[in-house]
Amino acid sequence: MESGEINEEFDVRDNGQRRYAPVGKVLAAGIGVLGIFWLAASSPGSASDSPEVRVVVVPAPPPPVSAYDTLGPGETLAEMLAENGLDGRAVHQLTEVVREVKNPRSLRPGVVARFSGPPDSVPSSVFLRVSPDSLVHLTWSDSTWASSVRTVPLTTDTLHLAGLIDSNLWSATLSGEVDKLADGEFQEYVYDMADNVFGWKVDFTRDIRRGDAFRVAIERERRPDGSVRLSRFLAIELANRGRVFQAIPFTRPGGHKEYFDGEGEALRGTFSRYPVSFRVTSSFSTRRYHPILKVRRPHLGTDYGAPRGTPVSATASGTVTRAGTWGGYGRMVEIRHARGISTRYAHLSSINVRTGAFVEQNQMIGRVGSTGLSTSAHLHYEFLVNGVQRNPATIDLPSAPALEDEYLEDFRLIRDQALGQLDRVALPVLPEASRVESVVAD
Ligand SMILES: [Zn+2]
Numbered sequence: 001m002e003s004g005e006i007n008e009e010f011d012v013r014d015n016g017q018r019r020y021a022p023v024g025k026v027l028a029a030g031i032g033v034l035g036i037f038w039l040a041a042s043s044p045g046s047a048s049d050s051p052e053v054r055v056v057v058v059p060a061p062p063p064p065v066s067a068y069d070t071l072g073p074g075e076t077l078a079e080m081l082a083e084n085g086l087d088g089r090a091v092h093q094l095t096e097v098v099r100e101v102k103n104p105r106s107l108r109p110g111v112v113a114r115f116s117g118p119p120d121s122v123p124s125s126v127f128l129r130v131s132p133d134s135l136v137h138l139t140w141s142d143s144t145w146a147s148s149v150r151t152v153p154l155t156t157d158t159l160h161l162a163g164l165i166d167s168n169l170w171s172a173t174l175s176g177e178v179d180k181l182a183d184g185e186f187q188e189y190v191y192d193m194a195d196n197v198f199g200w201k202v203d204f205t206r207d208i209r210r211g212d213a214f215r216v217a218i219e220r221e222r223r224p225d226g227s228v229r230l231s232r233f234l235a236i237e238l239a240n241r242g243r244v245f246q247a248i249p250f251t252r253p254g255g256h257k258e259y260f261d262g263e264g265e266a267l268r269g270t271f272s273r274y275p276v277s278f279r280v281t282s283s284f285s286t287r288r289y290h291p292i293l294k295v296r297r298p299h300l301g302t303d304y305g306a307p308r309g310t311p312v313s314a315t316a317s318g319t320v321t322r323a324g325t326w327g328g329y330g331r332m333v334e335i336r337h338a339r340g341i342s343t344r345y346a347h348l349s350s351i352n353v354r355t356g357a358f359v360e361q362n363q364m365i366g367r368v369g370s371t372g373l374s375t376s377a378h379l380h381y382e383f384l385v386n387g388v389q390r391n392p393a394t395i396d397l398p399s400a401p402a403l404e405d406e407y408l409e410d411f412r413l414i415r416d417q418a419l420g421q422l423d424r425v426a427l428p429v430l431p432e433a434s435r436v437e438s439v440v441a442d
Contacts, residue, residue: 064116064125065117065118066114066116067114069113070109071111073109074109075109077128078091078104080113081095081113084123085115085123086123086126090138090145094128094136097148097149098128100149101130101136101149102131107130112129114128125138125139125140133151133152133154133223134152135150136150137150152229153224154222156221156222157180159177159180159181159216159217160176160215160422160425161178161216161218162174162175162214162425162426162428163175163215165209165213166210167210169194169208174186175425182226185228189216189218189231189233191277193216195277197233198247199274201269201273202238202240203273209240211430213239213429214236214239214427216235216422217236217418217422232249233247233249234248234421234422235247236422245267246262246419247260248260248261248414248418250403250407260402262415262419263402264403264407265402266399266400266401266402267399268400269398269399270316271361272316273315273392274304275313275314276310276312300389301380302380303379303380303381304368304378304381307368307377310368310379311368312364312365312367312379313362313363313364314335314365316335316343317360318342318343318359319336319356320353321355322355323357324355326372327373329344329346329373330371330373331369332344332346333348335359339385339398340385340386341384342384342387343382345379345380346372346379346381346382347372347378347380348369350366351365352365352367383395
Protein backbone atom coordinates (compact mmCIF):
# COMPACT_ATOMS: atom_id res chain seq x y z
CA MET A 1 0.00 0.00 0.00
CA GLU A 2 2.73 2.38 1.02
CA SER A 3 4.76 1.73 -2.09
CA GLY A 4 1.65 1.94 -4.24
CA GLU A 5 0.99 5.37 -2.89
CA ILE A 6 4.55 6.47 -3.51
CA ASN A 7 4.31 5.06 -6.99
CA GLU A 8 1.24 7.08 -7.61
CA GLU A 9 2.85 10.26 -6.35
CA PHE A 10 5.87 9.71 -8.55
CA ASP A 11 3.64 8.90 -11.48
CA VAL A 12 1.63 12.02 -10.86
CA ARG A 13 4.83 13.96 -11.21
CA ASP A 14 5.89 11.97 -14.28
CA ASN A 15 2.62 12.62 -16.01
CA GLY A 16 2.40 16.17 -14.72
CA GLN A 17 1.30 18.19 -17.68
CA ARG A 18 2.43 21.38 -15.98
CA ARG A 19 -0.52 23.16 -17.46
CA TYR A 20 -2.12 23.86 -14.12
CA ALA A 21 -2.72 27.39 -13.02
CA PRO A 22 -0.98 28.60 -9.87
CA VAL A 23 -2.64 27.09 -6.86
CA GLY A 24 -4.39 30.27 -5.73
CA LYS A 25 -6.44 30.43 -8.89
CA VAL A 26 -7.29 26.76 -8.79
CA LEU A 27 -8.33 26.93 -5.16
CA ALA A 28 -10.55 29.98 -5.82
CA ALA A 29 -12.18 28.15 -8.69
CA GLY A 30 -13.00 25.16 -6.55
CA ILE A 31 -16.71 24.79 -6.05
CA GLY A 32 -18.12 22.99 -3.07
CA VAL A 33 -20.48 20.27 -4.17
CA LEU A 34 -23.85 20.56 -2.53
CA GLY A 35 -25.56 17.48 -1.34
CA ILE A 36 -29.30 17.62 -1.16
CA PHE A 37 -31.06 15.40 1.30
CA TRP A 38 -34.73 14.83 1.57
CA LEU A 39 -35.62 14.07 5.12
CA ALA A 40 -38.92 12.79 6.27
CA ALA A 41 -39.22 14.22 9.72
CA SER A 42 -41.97 13.14 11.97
CA SER A 43 -42.49 12.49 15.60
CA PRO A 44 -42.64 8.77 16.41
CA GLY A 45 -46.16 8.81 17.62
CA SER A 46 -47.71 10.93 14.93
CA ALA A 47 -46.26 9.40 11.79
CA SER A 48 -49.64 8.72 10.22
CA ASP A 49 -51.40 11.80 11.62
CA SER A 50 -49.42 14.74 10.40
CA PRO A 51 -46.85 13.89 7.76
CA GLU A 52 -44.47 16.75 7.19
CA VAL A 53 -41.70 17.00 4.62
CA ARG A 54 -38.70 19.29 5.06
CA VAL A 55 -35.90 20.05 2.63
CA VAL A 56 -32.47 20.34 4.22
CA VAL A 57 -29.42 21.41 2.21
CA VAL A 58 -26.15 20.04 3.59
CA PRO A 59 -22.81 20.98 2.00
CA ALA A 60 -20.77 17.84 1.27
CA PRO A 61 -17.06 18.17 2.13
CA PRO A 62 -15.44 19.77 -0.91
CA PRO A 63 -12.93 17.55 -2.68
CA PRO A 64 -9.34 18.70 -2.30
CA VAL A 65 -7.85 20.39 -5.28
CA SER A 66 -4.32 20.10 -6.52
CA ALA A 67 -2.04 22.38 -8.43
CA TYR A 68 1.47 22.12 -9.75
CA ASP A 69 4.18 24.69 -9.86
CA THR A 70 7.63 24.49 -11.37
CA LEU A 71 10.76 26.10 -10.02
CA GLY A 72 11.67 28.81 -12.48
CA PRO A 73 15.13 30.01 -13.48
CA GLY A 74 16.58 32.20 -10.73
CA GLU A 75 13.69 31.38 -8.41
CA THR A 76 14.45 30.01 -4.94
CA LEU A 77 12.53 27.16 -3.39
CA ALA A 78 11.33 29.48 -0.60
CA GLU A 79 9.98 31.95 -3.14
CA MET A 80 8.07 29.27 -5.00
CA LEU A 81 6.58 27.89 -1.78
CA ALA A 82 5.57 31.32 -0.52
CA GLU A 83 4.01 32.16 -3.85
CA ASN A 84 1.79 29.12 -3.47
CA GLY A 85 0.43 30.20 -0.12
CA LEU A 86 2.69 28.49 2.40
CA ASP A 87 3.46 30.46 5.52
CA GLY A 88 6.94 31.12 6.84
CA ARG A 89 6.88 28.14 9.19
CA ALA A 90 5.95 25.69 6.43
CA VAL A 91 8.52 27.17 4.06
CA HIS A 92 11.22 26.80 6.69
CA GLN A 93 10.24 23.25 7.58
CA LEU A 94 10.04 22.07 3.98
CA THR A 95 13.39 23.66 3.22
CA GLU A 96 14.94 21.81 6.16
CA VAL A 97 13.53 18.48 4.99
CA VAL A 98 14.80 19.10 1.48
CA ARG A 99 18.22 19.77 2.99
CA GLU A 100 18.33 16.16 4.25
CA VAL A 101 18.39 15.07 0.62
CA LYS A 102 19.94 17.95 -1.23
CA ASN A 103 21.18 21.50 -0.73
CA PRO A 104 18.05 23.59 -1.50
CA ARG A 105 20.23 26.15 -3.28
CA SER A 106 21.42 23.52 -5.72
CA LEU A 107 17.90 22.68 -6.92
CA ARG A 108 17.68 23.19 -10.65
CA PRO A 109 14.88 25.02 -12.47
CA GLY A 110 12.21 22.52 -13.49
CA VAL A 111 11.76 20.90 -10.09
CA VAL A 112 8.03 20.27 -9.76
CA ALA A 113 5.93 20.64 -6.62
CA ARG A 114 2.36 19.51 -6.13
CA PHE A 115 0.20 21.49 -3.72
CA SER A 116 -3.15 20.20 -2.54
CA GLY A 117 -5.74 21.25 -0.05
CA PRO A 118 -9.35 22.30 0.36
CA PRO A 119 -10.61 24.95 -2.05
CA ASP A 120 -10.31 28.57 -1.01
CA SER A 121 -7.58 27.72 1.44
CA VAL A 122 -3.87 27.47 1.73
CA PRO A 123 -2.38 24.09 0.72
CA SER A 124 -2.40 21.41 3.40
CA SER A 125 -0.12 19.02 1.54
CA VAL A 126 2.97 19.56 -0.56
CA PHE A 127 4.92 17.01 -2.59
CA LEU A 128 8.27 18.07 -3.97
CA ARG A 129 10.29 15.85 -6.26
CA VAL A 130 13.78 16.89 -5.26
CA SER A 131 15.64 14.38 -7.42
CA PRO A 132 14.66 11.48 -9.66
CA ASP A 133 14.83 9.29 -6.57
CA SER A 134 13.57 11.43 -3.69
CA LEU A 135 10.21 12.89 -2.91
CA VAL A 136 9.71 15.26 0.01
CA HIS A 137 6.22 15.38 1.55
CA LEU A 138 4.79 17.94 3.96
CA THR A 139 1.27 17.64 5.45
CA TRP A 140 -0.69 19.90 7.75
CA SER A 141 -2.56 18.00 10.42
CA ASP A 142 -3.38 18.59 14.09
CA SER A 143 -2.16 22.17 13.77
CA THR A 144 1.32 21.18 12.81
CA TRP A 145 3.34 20.32 9.71
CA ALA A 146 4.51 16.73 9.45
CA SER A 147 7.30 16.03 7.01
CA SER A 148 8.84 12.99 5.42
CA VAL A 149 11.28 12.02 2.71
CA ARG A 150 10.30 9.18 0.44
CA THR A 151 12.57 7.30 -1.85
CA VAL A 152 11.40 6.07 -5.18
CA PRO A 153 10.67 2.32 -5.03
CA LEU A 154 13.34 0.53 -7.01
CA THR A 155 13.24 -2.86 -8.61
CA THR A 156 16.32 -4.92 -9.32
CA ASP A 157 16.85 -7.13 -12.33
CA THR A 158 19.62 -8.71 -14.35
CA LEU A 159 19.89 -7.90 -18.03
CA HIS A 160 21.42 -10.43 -20.43
CA LEU A 161 22.55 -9.04 -23.73
CA ALA A 162 24.71 -10.10 -26.66
CA GLY A 163 25.89 -8.24 -29.73
CA LEU A 164 27.41 -9.15 -33.06
CA ILE A 165 29.42 -6.32 -34.48
CA ASP A 166 28.96 -5.34 -38.08
CA SER A 167 31.42 -2.56 -38.82
CA ASN A 168 31.56 -0.84 -35.44
CA LEU A 169 29.99 -1.08 -32.00
CA TRP A 170 27.13 1.19 -32.97
CA SER A 171 26.02 -1.11 -35.74
CA ALA A 172 26.03 -4.21 -33.55
CA THR A 173 23.10 -6.60 -33.94
CA LEU A 174 21.79 -7.09 -30.43
CA SER A 175 20.19 -10.22 -29.06
CA GLY A 176 19.00 -11.36 -25.64
CA GLU A 177 16.74 -9.15 -23.55
CA VAL A 178 16.85 -6.24 -25.96
CA ASP A 179 13.28 -5.24 -25.14
CA LYS A 180 14.32 -4.48 -21.56
CA LEU A 181 16.76 -1.75 -22.66
CA ALA A 182 15.85 1.85 -21.82
CA ASP A 183 16.53 4.66 -24.28
CA GLY A 184 20.24 5.34 -24.62
CA GLU A 185 21.11 2.62 -22.13
CA PHE A 186 23.11 0.46 -24.54
CA GLN A 187 25.32 3.41 -25.51
CA GLU A 188 26.24 3.93 -21.86
CA TYR A 189 27.36 0.30 -21.59
CA VAL A 190 29.49 0.63 -24.71
CA TYR A 191 31.23 3.71 -23.33
CA ASP A 192 31.78 2.00 -20.02
CA MET A 193 33.19 -1.14 -21.67
CA ALA A 194 35.50 0.88 -23.90
CA ASP A 195 36.74 3.35 -21.30
CA ASN A 196 36.73 1.38 -18.07
CA VAL A 197 36.79 -2.34 -18.80
CA PHE A 198 38.63 -3.24 -22.01
CA GLY A 199 40.27 0.10 -22.78
CA TRP A 200 43.69 -1.30 -21.85
CA LYS A 201 43.41 -4.37 -24.06
CA VAL A 202 41.51 -3.15 -27.08
CA ASP A 203 41.49 0.20 -28.87
CA PHE A 204 37.78 0.56 -29.49
CA THR A 205 38.39 3.45 -31.87
CA ARG A 206 40.28 1.29 -34.38
CA ASP A 207 40.61 -2.37 -33.36
CA ILE A 208 36.95 -3.39 -33.62
CA ARG A 209 36.14 -5.55 -36.64
CA ARG A 210 33.11 -7.04 -38.36
CA GLY A 211 32.42 -10.39 -36.71
CA ASP A 212 33.61 -9.28 -33.28
CA ALA A 213 31.03 -10.01 -30.62
CA PHE A 214 30.25 -9.55 -26.96
CA ARG A 215 27.88 -10.77 -24.30
CA VAL A 216 27.19 -9.21 -20.99
CA ALA A 217 25.21 -9.67 -17.78
CA ILE A 218 24.25 -6.44 -16.05
CA GLU A 219 22.60 -5.95 -12.68
CA ARG A 220 20.31 -2.94 -12.63
CA GLU A 221 18.22 -0.85 -10.27
CA ARG A 222 15.24 0.62 -12.05
CA ARG A 223 12.70 3.27 -11.20
CA PRO A 224 8.95 2.79 -11.69
CA ASP A 225 9.12 4.61 -15.02
CA GLY A 226 11.63 2.06 -16.33
CA SER A 227 14.65 4.34 -16.23
CA VAL A 228 17.87 2.91 -14.83
CA ARG A 229 19.15 4.37 -11.58
CA LEU A 230 22.22 2.19 -11.14
CA SER A 231 23.80 -0.55 -13.13
CA ARG A 232 26.87 -2.68 -12.85
CA PHE A 233 28.45 -5.31 -15.03
CA LEU A 234 28.41 -8.78 -13.50
CA ALA A 235 30.48 -10.23 -16.33
CA ILE A 236 31.43 -9.37 -19.89
CA GLU A 237 32.94 -11.41 -22.68
CA LEU A 238 34.40 -9.73 -25.74
CA ALA A 239 35.59 -11.57 -28.84
CA ASN A 240 37.92 -9.30 -30.78
CA ARG A 241 39.89 -10.38 -33.83
CA GLY A 242 40.07 -14.00 -32.74
CA ARG A 243 40.88 -13.26 -29.09
CA VAL A 244 38.34 -13.66 -26.29
CA PHE A 245 38.51 -11.41 -23.23
CA GLN A 246 36.50 -11.97 -20.09
CA ALA A 247 35.97 -9.31 -17.48
CA ILE A 248 34.66 -9.80 -13.95
CA PRO A 249 34.58 -6.94 -11.46
CA PHE A 250 36.16 -7.39 -8.06
CA THR A 251 36.93 -4.92 -5.30
CA ARG A 252 39.78 -5.52 -2.91
CA PRO A 253 38.91 -4.56 0.67
CA GLY A 254 39.32 -0.79 0.87
CA GLY A 255 40.14 -0.60 -2.83
CA HIS A 256 38.40 0.47 -6.02
CA LYS A 257 36.47 -1.78 -8.34
CA GLU A 258 38.75 -3.39 -10.88
CA TYR A 259 38.16 -5.87 -13.70
CA PHE A 260 39.93 -9.22 -13.84
CA ASP A 261 39.88 -12.10 -16.27
CA GLY A 262 38.70 -15.56 -15.22
CA GLU A 263 42.12 -16.36 -13.75
CA GLY A 264 42.31 -13.21 -11.63
CA GLU A 265 44.72 -11.37 -13.94
CA ALA A 266 44.11 -7.61 -14.14
CA LEU A 267 42.66 -6.20 -17.35
CA ARG A 268 43.96 -2.80 -16.38
CA GLY A 269 47.31 -2.01 -17.87
CA THR A 270 50.06 0.24 -16.66
CA PHE A 271 49.28 2.22 -19.83
CA SER A 272 45.81 3.32 -20.88
CA ARG A 273 45.04 2.57 -24.47
CA TYR A 274 44.03 6.10 -25.36
CA PRO A 275 44.58 9.55 -23.87
CA VAL A 276 41.10 10.85 -24.74
CA SER A 277 37.86 9.23 -23.58
CA PHE A 278 36.30 6.83 -26.06
CA ARG A 279 33.02 8.61 -25.37
CA VAL A 280 34.48 11.65 -27.09
CA THR A 281 36.57 10.11 -29.82
CA SER A 282 34.03 7.54 -31.01
CA SER A 283 31.84 10.09 -32.74
CA PHE A 284 34.87 11.47 -34.56
CA SER A 285 36.55 8.22 -35.50
CA THR A 286 35.37 8.22 -39.10
CA ARG A 287 36.96 11.56 -39.92
CA ARG A 288 40.50 12.00 -41.16
CA TYR A 289 42.87 14.50 -39.69
CA HIS A 290 45.72 16.76 -40.76
CA PRO A 291 46.96 15.38 -44.06
CA ILE A 292 49.89 17.80 -43.76
CA LEU A 293 52.03 15.55 -41.59
CA LYS A 294 51.09 12.44 -43.48
CA VAL A 295 52.29 13.95 -46.73
CA ARG A 296 55.58 15.26 -45.41
CA ARG A 297 56.81 12.28 -43.49
CA PRO A 298 55.65 8.92 -42.24
CA HIS A 299 53.04 9.45 -39.62
CA LEU A 300 54.59 8.39 -36.34
CA GLY A 301 51.69 8.70 -34.00
CA THR A 302 47.99 8.16 -33.56
CA ASP A 303 45.48 10.92 -34.14
CA TYR A 304 42.37 11.18 -32.03
CA GLY A 305 39.73 13.52 -33.33
CA ALA A 306 37.97 15.36 -30.55
CA PRO A 307 36.45 18.80 -30.04
CA ARG A 308 38.75 21.62 -28.99
CA GLY A 309 38.91 21.77 -25.19
CA THR A 310 38.42 18.04 -24.61
CA PRO A 311 40.51 16.93 -21.61
CA VAL A 312 43.67 14.96 -22.42
CA SER A 313 45.01 12.59 -19.78
CA ALA A 314 48.36 10.91 -19.21
CA THR A 315 48.19 7.28 -20.31
CA ALA A 316 50.51 6.25 -17.47
CA SER A 317 52.19 7.82 -14.48
CA GLY A 318 55.56 9.47 -15.08
CA THR A 319 57.59 12.67 -15.07
CA VAL A 320 56.89 15.57 -17.43
CA THR A 321 60.01 16.12 -19.55
CA ARG A 322 58.57 18.78 -21.85
CA ALA A 323 55.59 21.13 -21.47
CA GLY A 324 55.42 23.96 -23.96
CA THR A 325 55.59 24.84 -27.66
CA TRP A 326 57.77 22.63 -29.86
CA GLY A 327 57.76 23.23 -33.64
CA GLY A 328 55.12 21.38 -35.61
CA TYR A 329 53.82 19.73 -32.44
CA GLY A 330 52.50 23.09 -31.31
CA ARG A 331 51.74 23.06 -27.61
CA MET A 332 52.76 19.64 -26.38
CA VAL A 333 53.50 17.57 -23.32
CA GLU A 334 56.08 14.80 -23.17
CA ILE A 335 56.13 12.35 -20.26
CA ARG A 336 58.88 9.90 -19.33
CA HIS A 337 57.64 6.60 -17.90
CA ALA A 338 59.36 3.47 -16.61
CA ARG A 339 61.10 0.96 -18.92
CA GLY A 340 62.44 3.56 -21.39
CA ILE A 341 58.94 4.50 -22.51
CA SER A 342 57.80 8.06 -23.13
CA THR A 343 54.57 9.53 -24.51
CA ARG A 344 53.80 12.79 -26.36
CA TYR A 345 50.55 14.71 -26.57
CA ALA A 346 50.57 17.39 -29.28
CA HIS A 347 48.54 20.28 -30.78
CA LEU A 348 47.10 21.10 -27.35
CA SER A 349 45.12 24.29 -26.83
CA SER A 350 46.26 24.50 -23.21
CA ILE A 351 48.69 22.73 -20.87
CA ASN A 352 48.03 21.94 -17.21
CA VAL A 353 51.43 20.63 -16.08
CA ARG A 354 54.98 21.93 -15.77
CA THR A 355 58.26 20.36 -16.79
CA GLY A 356 59.59 18.22 -13.96
CA ALA A 357 56.18 17.49 -12.43
CA PHE A 358 55.11 13.94 -11.61
CA VAL A 359 51.76 12.94 -13.09
CA GLU A 360 49.50 10.01 -12.26
CA GLN A 361 47.84 7.72 -14.79
CA ASN A 362 44.67 9.38 -16.15
CA GLN A 363 45.65 12.76 -14.69
CA MET A 364 44.52 15.59 -16.95
CA ILE A 365 47.56 17.25 -18.52
CA GLY A 366 45.95 19.62 -21.05
CA ARG A 367 43.20 20.11 -23.57
CA VAL A 368 42.73 19.23 -27.22
CA GLY A 369 43.54 22.00 -29.68
CA SER A 370 44.98 22.63 -33.11
CA THR A 371 48.28 24.37 -32.41
CA GLY A 372 51.38 23.71 -34.55
CA LEU A 373 51.16 21.73 -37.78
CA SER A 374 47.50 20.89 -37.61
CA THR A 375 44.45 21.80 -39.68
CA SER A 376 41.71 20.81 -37.24
CA ALA A 377 41.27 20.11 -33.55
CA HIS A 378 42.67 16.68 -32.67
CA LEU A 379 45.15 15.04 -30.39
CA HIS A 380 48.36 13.67 -31.87
CA TYR A 381 49.63 10.96 -29.55
CA GLU A 382 53.05 9.30 -29.76
CA PHE A 383 54.37 6.32 -27.89
CA LEU A 384 58.17 5.98 -27.85
CA VAL A 385 60.35 3.12 -26.65
CA ASN A 386 63.98 4.20 -26.14
CA GLY A 387 63.25 7.31 -28.21
CA VAL A 388 61.73 5.48 -31.18
CA GLN A 389 58.05 5.86 -32.09
CA ARG A 390 56.18 2.57 -31.76
CA ASN A 391 52.58 1.49 -32.13
CA PRO A 392 51.29 0.98 -28.57
CA ALA A 393 48.62 -1.40 -29.88
CA THR A 394 51.20 -3.95 -30.99
CA ILE A 395 53.50 -3.74 -27.99
CA ASP A 396 53.05 -6.14 -25.12
CA LEU A 397 52.64 -3.77 -22.20
CA PRO A 398 52.72 -4.78 -18.55
CA SER A 399 49.41 -5.17 -16.74
CA ALA A 400 48.42 -4.01 -13.29
CA PRO A 401 49.09 -6.57 -10.53
CA ALA A 402 47.01 -9.75 -10.55
CA LEU A 403 44.66 -10.52 -7.68
CA GLU A 404 46.58 -11.64 -4.59
CA ASP A 405 46.18 -15.24 -3.43
CA GLU A 406 44.29 -14.19 -0.32
CA TYR A 407 41.38 -12.89 -2.45
CA LEU A 408 41.28 -15.68 -5.03
CA GLU A 409 38.80 -17.85 -3.17
CA ASP A 410 36.28 -15.00 -2.89
CA PHE A 411 36.94 -14.03 -6.47
CA ARG A 412 36.26 -17.54 -7.79
CA LEU A 413 32.87 -17.64 -6.07
CA ILE A 414 31.91 -14.31 -7.64
CA ARG A 415 33.33 -15.40 -10.98
CA ASP A 416 31.38 -18.65 -11.12
CA GLN A 417 28.10 -16.90 -10.37
CA ALA A 418 28.87 -14.17 -12.87
CA LEU A 419 29.81 -16.58 -15.65
CA GLY A 420 26.60 -18.51 -14.92
CA GLN A 421 24.68 -15.30 -15.64
CA LEU A 422 26.72 -14.75 -18.79
CA ASP A 423 25.76 -18.22 -20.08
CA ARG A 424 22.11 -17.18 -20.20
CA VAL A 425 22.89 -15.75 -23.63
CA ALA A 426 25.22 -17.12 -26.30
CA LEU A 427 28.20 -15.32 -27.78
CA PRO A 428 27.06 -14.63 -31.34
CA VAL A 429 29.15 -15.68 -34.34
CA LEU A 430 28.95 -14.69 -37.98
CA PRO A 431 27.33 -17.30 -40.22
CA GLU A 432 29.90 -19.32 -42.26
CA ALA A 433 28.93 -17.68 -45.55
CA SER A 434 29.43 -14.12 -44.35
CA ARG A 435 32.64 -15.06 -42.59
CA VAL A 436 34.15 -16.04 -45.95
CA GLU A 437 32.76 -12.84 -47.37
CA SER A 438 34.42 -10.76 -44.71
CA VAL A 439 37.79 -12.42 -45.33
CA VAL A 440 37.48 -11.56 -49.01
CA ALA A 441 36.45 -8.04 -48.16
CA ASP A 442 39.50 -7.54 -45.95
ZN1 LIG B 1 49.12 13.05 -35.88
